[in-house]
Amino acid sequence: MATTKGDERLRMSRRSFLKGMGVGAATSTALATGLVKPRAGKAAVPPLVEGLSYVPVELKINGRRYALTIEARRTLADVLRTELNLTGTKIGCDRAECGACTVIVDGRAMYGCSLLAVNVQGREIETIEGLAKNGRLHPLQEAFIEYDAYQCGFCTPGQILAGKAFLDKKKSPTLAEVKQALSGNICRCGAYHHIFEAVLAAAKKL
């Protein structure tokens, strides 16, 4: 159901390949990867169940506009992952407790799992996919690699975005301030020490 304005080439990702393996999922794969382009803002697929509340939604993510028709009840994290294939945003607890779904909305870190997609229209949304510019990683991403600031990596996009929203506003923070800024993000591997070091190191480069 999703489409992007502009010229986006279809690329086969691991995820869309896996999704394509199921015959029933073939249509949704084509829609999600941009093969089929419904007109922006129009309900391309009528609701399958009577009474469901479908709404046209236009989102601005990483500087690119996306138009889609979704149910009002769908969260931003869910829409990013399943409609737009922006799977860098992770869903951990899905109840505003772990921070894996952290995205930046109008410059502030927020939990994507607890925002409704319909409610973030017209706002600037940044996800982990938008951080690298012209093939170059963001200094925070480089610092995470340099300082080995993860083990399994599941919380990493959320940690980096919480760190980015913080460093965009705060120059030369202290360790205590970094800890406070990242307190809404849980790392079950316990890589906190390295994460804080990475954010402090990136702060010096920004």
Add this chain to the structure above:
Amino acid sequence: MQSFTWINAKSIEEVKGALAKHGKKARIFAGGGDLTTLMKERIDTPEFVVNIGDVKDIHYIREEKDGLHIGAMTILADLAEHEAVLGRYTALAEAAGAVASPQLRNMGSIGGNLCQRPRCWYYRGAFHCYKKGGDFCFAVTGDNRYYHSILKGELCYMVHPSDTAVALLALDARITIAGPQKEKTVKAEDFFIGPRQDVLRENILQPAELITEIVVPTPPANTRSTFLKTRIRGSWDFALASVAVRCTAKNGVCQAARLALGGVAPVPLRVERAERALAGKKITRELSQQAAQLATAGARPMTMNRYKVDLTRSLVEKALLAVA
């Protein structure tokens, strides 16, 4: 999450209209932090969700002659960092800064924070308790170590989860409510109601009403306030116990004090007995200990939360010594 119709209101009139039309089937969506979770868990299944985030005239923090005016949709992070709030209404800035995590403070509004539903894990879990129309409080015989009351519990033994409410009580704030009738203003302490009054809700709001503004009166000269909170997890969590105190003092002698507790009762609790004990006296360690005893007098801890009595006392003592 059950499907619902999204109503994006642009003005208070539109909000009131939608609430009047759909009544109990509608819920207000402010920051969404609590409501989305309640809907995901199907604890709440509204058919209409009325968004007030785009209502322009309820996002503000203004310091006027009579005090601080806060629009209901003001974001907690803004409140926590606002210079005037930090300076003259310190307890409120500290309480707003102690709410949840940075992300949730970026999403959550002051109005929404005051209207949160309980954090009792039986209420949040698959238990048909008093709050859901049942006839039992599972916390009484179950695990009541964190989010259950030591004071004023009856029928339902929840504790009110709002941090900012505790600060607003200590700061003598007023809450403005809009609805089908004429706009009304109530004292913060009269806004919250205990289970005996109505076990199905935590405040006086009727289905067609909403908070539009909070007004905190300008504190008298020589007044300081603070908010302290203990939680099970240092990084972020709901309060095991919290205290807000506002004290007007001259040469260390307390002229007037207001004291409120959080995390210990079904409502944010003002403790006037302790306030009276402080008036006209020099605040010393002994006096603050006496006030702490009075603040928790009559406590009836549950099977697993006796520790909260001591915890609350030590917080009261610490807070009083901090503002003296």
